[in-house]
Amino acid sequence: FLTSLHKLFTQSKSNGSLYITMKRYDGRVKPISKRNQKAKDVHVTTENSCLLRATLGNQKISTV
Structure with missing residues (x-):
């Protein structure tokens, strides 16, 4: 999950918005x-x- 999240962060720097949500x-x-x-x-x-x-x-x- 963390490596995929890192890839999304690097993609969002050049284009788009990254949304992160946390739920119980x-x-x-x-x-x-x-x-x-x-x-x-x-x-x-x-x-x-x-x-x-x-x-x-x-x-x-997503992950739990």
Whole structure:
């Protein structure tokens, strides 16, 4: 990921804008429905990951 990000940085210096976003990611691919959320009032504390995304034009890379 870091080598691809470095390539995008060098490309963005000559042409275009590089956008980097960071988002909290807990490993779920589906949202919790409101019915299930009300039934589970106990919050499980786990270590969350970060989802990093970088885009330059139509080139996109991401990692967790």
